[in-house]
Amino acid sequence: MRKLKYRAENSPQAWLFLLPALIIIGIFNVLPLIRTFIMSFQKGTLNNLVFNGFKNYEIVLQDPKFHTALGNTALYAFVVVPVGLIISMFIAITIFEKIKNKSLFETIFFIPYLTSVIAVGIVFRFLLNGEYGFVNYLLGFINVGPINFLDDPNMSMYTLIIFGIWSGLAFNIIILLSGLRTVDDNYYKVADMFGATKIEQFFRITLPQMIPIITFLLMVNFINAFKVYAQVFSIFNGKAGIADSATTGVFYIFNKFYVENRYGQGMAAAVILFIMILIFTLIQNYVLKRISK
Template sequence: MATISATAADPPAAPERGGRPGRRRGTRSGAVRARHRAGWLMVAPALLHALLWIGVPVVAALILSLTSYDVLTPPRFIGLDNYVEALGDPVFRRAMANTAVYAFFTVPVAMAVALVIAVMLNTRLRGRAVFRTAIFLPQVTATIAVALVWLWIYEPRNGLANAVLSFFGLSGVNWLSSTTFAMPAVIVVGIWQGIGLKMLIYLAALQGLPRELFEAASVDGASRFRQFFSITVPLLRPATFFVFVTSVIGAFQSFDQIYILTDGGPANTTTMMTYEIYKSAFREFRMGYACAQSLILFVVLALLTLANRRLTRSADAGS
């Protein structure tokens, strides 16, 4: 009886599948490990490239930012003196303020205009391929060439901008030599050149939206205006986040148009952080100081990206 009760108390043995469950489990884990190894092998070239051309320069810049280095003599360790000097330099602080103003106006305006254009070009518009190419063309044109064209437009005597003003009976303006109009003139160039890429990204995102939602909204009587703000804009949040981050980074890295149009003037009204880094490194040969300025710019961009990401997550959670 004891034997019978003990046998009855034992749980029934699990049925075997294929006869060798342990071997199948081991084969499956081996296949997973093989896929992981294959994945690491495929991303290894990109990781190696990032390590050599991004990681090593960042570490070198961090080390040099703690030194006084003029290329000709060996680096001399000075601690955080470069950071203290940069944050206390009125010209660099003016450059930080100018960069913030430039990004504040160019990024949202260019994003709004690009979104409207993308929505218009997403319809069955005749000749839309030509319009897409024309709008995107400034993005692939060399910034130096773009700046030279705008340098002619802003020319005080024979420029196109003053010719338009004179047509309406207004007096001309020294656009790039005026402390009042120099920054707005540079902002206009930044907006004009940045619309193309933003439009292309928004256009790609629009073509991936489900048409069923818009058809259902039309059946319910929603206007195109209501569909745009209630359906299109919320569904484009991932694309908007990507466009915003890349646009802010691009705005904070603006250099070519400043170098050609204004050279940071007049009276430092258009100087940017990247332009001050360039001057410190290649005009004054203060490489350690320039590295400190570069890392300050890096920290600013990282904080802006994290702040926008947090706001985006909060908006997604609220919705």
């Protein structure tokens, strides 16, 4: 008689335990996604929506502001994520290898992750102020500036990128530190015996062992970067920079839905952004899997 293997998905008790979580996910995640897709084909007020076909998609795809928003979002994502991850890796390795009281520094670096983005944005507004900001005060010692980080359209994306890199460091550092603890010390001992330098040890031991962690961080960070909104809202005081120079995809959706009351167009933009994020995530996972083999 052949022995049947236990499979959790075939157990009624397992589905019973999962039911509360599945109900919450269905109500707050799946239903809004379906509703968004339906509204993207409609026009009118929320109380009187009528079918509009693909007209909303045509309007959004032909809107220069949407093109600018997508360009800014892509620029933000492809600069903030890799640069932030490199800086986070450097800090994590420094803490792990050269600092004795690791727990204290881990707590210090993790505090920004627990702080509201809006609160941090207010602080950054004071730090980057063109007239009395502390950053311009420091730049004055090397005869640079003052730089108008907040009120110059040409500087808006640079300011947002700086803020984005800083705000993402805390989460990256904590996750990377947890990954560094899983690397077996014996690898480094053998490498030391054969005279391998620290740089060689990093590229031949640390980095290959950290690929799963780095893959996870890249995926999460890219998704969050494509959905950036709170950073823009906080650093530019509820606006998308001077002359909407820092408009991102989600900020464009917000303006369409809540400011212009063009609900169908806002949802069409949301669907387009969702599809772009999904496609990019699938491509990213495929490439990273090929690299890690």
